[in-house]
Amino acid sequence: xxxxxxxxxxxxxxxxxxxxxxxxxxxxxxxxxxxxxxxxxxxxxxxxxxxxxxxxxxxxxxxxxxxxxxxxxxxxxxxxxxxxxxxxxxxxxxxxxxxxxxxxxxxxxxxxxxxxxxxxxxxxxxxxxxxxxxxxxxxxxxxxxxxxxxxxxxxxxxxxxxxxxxxxxxxxxxxxxxxxxxxxxxxxxxxxxxxxxxxxxxxxxxxxxxxxxxxxxxxxxxxxxxxxxxxxxxxxxxxxxxxxxxxxxxxxxxxxxxxxxxxxxxxxxxxxxxxxxxxxxxxxxxxxxxxxxxxxxxxxxxxxxxxxxxxxxxxxxxxxxxxxxxxxxxxxxxxxxxxxxxxxxxxxxxxxxxxxxxxxxxxxxxxxxxxxxxxxxxxxxxxxxxxxxxxxxxxxxxxxxxxxxxxxxxxxxxxxxxxxxxxxxxxxxxxxxxxxxxxxxxxxxxxxxxxxxxxxxxxxxxxxxxxxxxxxxxxxxxxxxxxxxxxxxxxxxxxxxxxxxxxxxxxxxxxxxxxxxxxxxxxxxxxxxxxxxxxxxxxxxxxxxxxxxxxxxxxxxxxxxxxxxxxxxxxxxxxxxxxxxxxxxxxxxxxxxxxxxxxxxxxxxxxxxxxxxxxxxxxxxxxxxxxxxxxxxxxxxxxxxxxxxxxxxxxxxxxxxxxxxxxxxxxxxxxxxxxxxxxxxxxxxxxxxxxxxxxxxxxxxxxxxxxxxxxxxxxxxxxxxxxxxxxxxxxxxxxxxxxxxxxxxxxxxxxxxxxxxxxxxxxxxxxxxxxxxxxxxxxxxxxxxxxxxxxxxxxxxxxxxxxxxxxxxxxxxxxxxxxxxxxxxxxxxxxxxxxxxxxxxxxxxxxxxxxxxxxxxxxxxxxxxxxxxxxxx
Numbered sequence: 070x071x072x073x074x075x076x077x078x079x080x081x082x083x084x085x086x087x088x089x090x091x092x093x094x095x096x097x098x099x100x101x102x103x104x105x106x107x108x109x110x111x112x113x114x115x116x117x118x119x120x121x122x123x124x125x126x127x128x129x130x131x132x133x134x135x136x137x138x139x140x141x142x143x144x145x146x147x148x149x150x151x152x153x154x155x156x157x158x159x160x161x162x163x164x165x166x167x168x169x170x171x172x173x174x175x176x177x178x179x180x181x182x183x184x185x186x187x188x189x190x191x192x193x194x195x196x197x198x199x200x201x202x203x204x205x206x207x208x209x210x211x212x213x214x215x216x217x218x219x220x221x222x223x224x225x226x227x228x229x230x231x232x233x234x235x236x237x238x239x240x241x242x243x244x245x246x247x248x249x250x251x252x253x254x255x256x257x258x259x260x261x262x263x264x265x266x267x268x269x270x271x272x273x274x275x276x277x278x279x280x281x282x283x284x285x286x287x288x289x290x291x292x293x294x295x296x297x298x299x300x301x302x303x304x305x306x307x308x309x310x311x312x313x314x315x316x317x318x319x320x321x322x323x324x325x326x327x328x329x330x331x332x333x334x335x336x337x338x339x340x341x342x343x344x345x346x347x348x349x350x351x352x353x354x355x356x357x358x359x360x361x362x363x364x365x366x367x368x369x370x371x372x373x374x375x376x377x378x379x380x381x382x383x384x385x386x387x388x389x390x391x392x393x394x395x396x397x398x399x400x401x402x403x404x405x406x407x408x409x410x411x412x413x414x415x416x417x418x419x420x421x422x423x424x425x426x427x428x429x430x431x432x433x434x435x436x437x438x439x440x441x442x443x444x445x446x447x448x449x450x451x452x453x454x455x456x457x458x459x460x461x462x463x464x465x466x467x468x469x470x471x472x473x474x475x476x477x478x479x480x481x482x483x484x485x486x487x488x489x490x491x492x493x494x495x496x497x498x499x500x501x502x503x504x505x506x507x508x509x510x511x512x513x514x515x516x517x518x519x520x521x522x523x524x525x526x527x528x529x530x531x532x533x534x535x536x537x538x539x540x541x542x543x544x545x546x547x548x549x550x551x552x553x554x555x556x557x558x559x560x561x562x563x564x565x566x567x568x569x570x571x572x573x574x575x576x577x578x579x580x581x582x583x584x585x586x587x588x589x590x591x592x593x594x595x596x597x598x599x600x601x602x603x604x605x606x607x608x609x610x611x612x613x614x615x616x617x618x619x620x621x622x623x624x625x626x627x628x629x630x631x632x633x634x635x636x637x638x639x640x641x642x643x644x645x646x647x648x649x650x651x652x653x654x655x656x657x658x659x660x661x662x663x664x665x666x667x668x669x670x671x672x673x674x675x676x677x678x679x680x681x682x683x684x685x686x687x688x689x690x691x692x693x694x695x696x697x698x699x700x701x702x703x704x705x706x707x708x709x710x711x712x713x714x715x716x717x718x719x720x721x722x723x724x725x726x727x728x729x730x731x732x733x734x735x736x737x738x739x740x741x742x743x744x745x746x747x748x749x750x751x752x753x754x755x756x757x758x759x760x761x762x763x764x765x766x767x768x769x770x771x772x773x774x775x776x777x778x779x780x781x782x783x784x785x786x787x788x789x790x791x792x793x794x795x796x797x798x799x800x801x802x803x804x805x806x807x808x809x810x811x812x813x814x815x816x817x818x819x820x821x822x823x824x825x826x827x828x829x830x831x832x833x834x835x836x837x838x839x840x841x842x843x844x845x846x847x848x849x850x851x852x853x854x855x856x857x858x859x860x861x862x863x864x865x866x867x868x869x870x871x872x873x874x875x876x877x878x879x880x881x882x883x884x885x886x887x888x889x890x891x892x893x894x895x896x897x898x899x900x901x902x903x904x905x906x907x908x909x910x911x912x913x914x915x916x917x918x919x920x921x922x923x924x925x926x927x928x929x930x931x932x933x934x935x936x937x938x939x940x941x942x
Contacts, residue, residue, distance in 0.1 A: 073398040075418040087196030098192035124185040204296035292415040315352030334411040410772040437645035445644035456637040477656040489586040499667030500684040509801035515683035532701035534693040537723040541689035543650035544716040562589035567614040757812035771830035794857040800864040804875040818933035821891035843905040854888035
């Protein structure tokens with residue numbers, strides 16, 4: 070359902086609502102055609118033979134298994150395309166034509182009248198009117214003069230509404246405007262003055278909460294899920310005959326699952342098995358075989374019961390797959406947003422087109438250059454990469470590629486080769502950090518250098534500087550980047566070694582295909598390479614794919630040049646060439662940024678090899694930690710001045726320091742002990758690392774979940790809880806030689822606290838009866854705590870931890886108490902739902918072996934429980 074483009078009426082630019090233009094019902098009577106009106110001349114009855122022909126044709130779409138056509142019930146996966154995509158059952162015309170004429174199955178003859186009625190009801194259905202009734206347009210606003218901020222002067226106007234002005238839309242949908250507005254809304258008592266009398270913006274948690282109370286303003290145009298569901302119900306009532314449901318109860322059961330599908334989060338699924346659980350087959354008279362005797366038969370044979378279920382499965386699958394989902398895709402633009410995590414957002418297509426028009430216009434003016442149709446076709450004919458469509462996300466821009474082999478698939482060999490050169494020439498990426506491994510290595514090395522390897526030694530005063538490149542992907546100088554890449558590739562040819570792995574993850578068997586580049590004349594034998602991999606893995610099978618492709622240097626350079634300088638996108642019916650920056654959404658984007666800014670750091674940054682400094686960069690976010698105040702000021706001033714030859718200019722509104730600076734920049738609250746950076750909170754005194762939970766203020770934890778309702782929901786729940794506990798067991802949080810003892814235990818306690826909140830939301834969505842299954846939940850909590858402790862201890866044996874002499878001093882008894890206390894503290898806020906579970910957790914905490922730990926971790930618990938208040942649980 071995601072990212073669909075609007076369906077347009079043929080030869081017009083008018084958006085079609087309802088079912089897509091190629092839908093089988095629209096082949097008979099297009100929904101965009103004028104509807105028949107009473108009194109428009111003499112009425113002509115339709116041809117009965119043509120009506121029956123249409124009904125028989127529709128039957129082949131609704132019941133394909135009865136006609137031996139492709140369907141999802143026979144040999145699952147056999148009909149998938151070469152790219153692994155499921156078949157499109159929305160258009161079967163070619164398949165039906167190849168099949169030729171065939172007799173209508175006996176069991177379907179009685180259904181033809183109902184199918185004919187469905188076609189006629191579709192012909193009369195006014196989809197646009199139903200949409201306006203259930204889900205009115207959100208772009209019926211008028212700007213009121215004399216107001217300063219967009220969210221204040223935009224007011225809803227149902228009658229005589231005028232469309233939003235382009236400048237208003239640009240400000241509403243702009244990420245920068247949101248940041249500027251929220252910073253300007255800081256109250257006076259939160260602003261302090263420096264020694265020169267200039268105001269200082271203090272960055273603390275309370276201010277962050279005030280800022281993040283503002284929802285992203287594009288949320289004003291989102292259709293509520295209740296409105297979307299109401300539209301689906303109205304269309305279903307208008308088009309689908311009641312006879313297919315059999316009873317009101319069956320109809321309500323099916324609508325309940327329609328609402329479930331609409332309200333599910335991203336990555337969640339709905340199976341046909343779930344829908345059929347409460348559906349009464351005996352209520353559907355159309356499933357009964359023809360004949361007088363069968364109508365009054367009290368008992369149904371097994372074969373007939375299976376046949377009825379088979380027909381019902383086909384109808385319900387068609388209803389969800391080829392009616393409800395196309396209805397949603399044609400009517401709404403379905404997308405996600407980083408502001409709402411996995412929550413699915415619905416915009417009316419006409420609203421989304423209105424909102425995107427000025428953004429696309431600005432994009433095609435600043436970043437892209439329009440090219441002639443003939444020129445574009447000639448370029449596409451000669452190039453390997455094809456073109457992309459621009460897909461706009463709220464606050465972000467990405468690519469949705471055309472069908473066929475995607476651009477990222479074609480670039481896989483280039484990605485593996487650049488990754489190989491990155492690992493071989495680490496100096497080329499400068500201060501780049503791709504994740505917690507690199508961040509841990511840099512921080513640990515810096516702390517050991519300052520303390521001489523003595524973890525208990527006091528650190529000198531540390532100065533922190535955080536800066537962010539403004540629109541990094543859109544400002545990279547293309548010519549400079551290509552020069553860097555030509556110097557980077559040293560080999561004449563590369564071989565891409567391919568192999569597969571199979572291993573057990575919890576209750577599941579996971580399969581993964583891996584590629585790795587090597588020089589053509591210097592690659593290891595697979596048995597030797599597999600033996601090296603096996604040293605760090607257990608219970609894993611390796612399978613060599615034997616045939617390895619080769620890539621020449623000149624071919625890779627040509628492909629990279631084509632990808633960077635000849636990025637062709639299609640906006641509407643026009644083609645555009647990207648003239649500034651690099652493609653977003655590309656598999657190479659992060660690597661290209663690392664090489665580009667790594668070159669800038671080697672050429673311009675004096676702090677790169679300074680023993681008093683450590684510099685880290687996560688894509689485009691720099692963090693400098695130094696013991697020298699002058700070097701910290703010089704670093705910020707150097708980046709603030711900009712580097713035009715690299716197209717590098719920082720966003721001063723996102724900059725953050727922990728000292729006074731002559732310019733107006735954000736300054737960390739002097740009362741705060743930690744410095745936030747990219748999801749981490751780094752202690753400004755001893756470099757201990759904790760998780761920055763302040764960034765979760767405006768997000769709802771339930772939006773970050775994925776609830777599984779499959780055949781084994783209990784096993785899926787337990788596996789999910791253990792994986793969530795494992796996600797914060799990295800050595801960066803548990804190394805006693807990097808973090809203080811309180812910081813290590815705080816990380817564990819906060820992890821369990823957030824996990825308990827997520828568990829509550831998971832159980833709430835799952836609707837588990839806690840009175841019956843409290844022991845199951847208690848056992849899951851125990852397993853999760855034990856698994857978290859084991860995972861944290863195992864991290865100390867990994868290669869990264871051994872190389873930096875990491876120490877994990879955790880005791881199982883302490884971790885168990887922290888876990889039990891975190892779950893008890895969180896769930897005690899919902900005492901009615903978890904009464905029996907809380908009683909058992911209280912008993913566990915009262916055991917004599919945990920008695921002394923309450924006083925030991927009093928400070929950790931007090932600080933950790935602030936997370937509950939922080940996340941508004």
